[in-house]
Amino acid sequence: MQLLNERPKSLLDVSMHYCPGCGHGIVHRLVAEVMDELNIREKTIFVAPVGCAVFADTYFNCDAIQGPHGRGPAIATGIKRAKPDSIVVSYQGDGDLASIGMAETVHSAARNENITIIFINNAIYGMTGGQMAPTTLIGQKATTCIYGRDPKVNGYPIRICELLSSLEGTRYAERTTVHNVAGVVKTKNAIKKAFQNQVNGIGFSIVEVLSMCPTNWGVRADNPSEATKYINDQMVKIFPPGVYKDVK
């Protein structure tokens, strides 16, 4: 009898605080597996966000720092420039990356900082209780748009991969999803590429992951098809998965 999956060494053997069915845990595992496979755990510095992943620095088995809301790419820039041999990853939610941290996001891409960004797009502010995010879909209910997002009042969702692809400094931008097994496999490949790019000095690489937030989408956490269906039927229409930029 052979065990096929060991817990990645880059993830500490502790239970994580995420809600049942939340996509953050899946992406944490994938990042850790990639760190193991590329053998970069000892030189990785992980920048945790403000958002539900605020404790991520206590889950990863590497050097880590928890930064102020939205400032991940600025912190990552500083670390990478001061310690160019380290591998620096900034892990961020959509409120963090696309709202309060939009300037840091755009300028770090424009400067082609040689950093890796893992962007969890769950179309909501998870941690603070379900407020509208820049990525909230038209018609989607949130605590700050209780009748659904109305473009006349709230504007339109921001597509980060498309936006960043227009910048010359962006080297790699791919959007994936973790709502099914095929998506998880693709997400891991994308994360691996985003880290490899940094190792090879290629530059600014971002993976946007469409991710479930059953709690703040108001769907059942014990019936996974409700949240996965929302990604499958609604989110991918507005945020199509795919490679948006890949400069060798």
Added chain:
Amino acid sequence: MPKQGKIEVNEERCKGCYLCVSVCPNKCLEKSDKFSKTGYYPASYKGSGCIACMSCAKICPDLAIKVYEL
């Protein structure tokens, strides 16, 4: 012959989201009727049917599933 496998669910880590139940191609996981120490009805292996395809482990957000090939 397809591979034969078995899985183990860590009941203290499982939060009962049943993503694994929903993706298993052979439907060999189910919701347990026993309450776990952490307060959930964890997923549990029906005892047969696993083909060691790893789908459940790949989607599990809590690293709660070990897959063995027999």
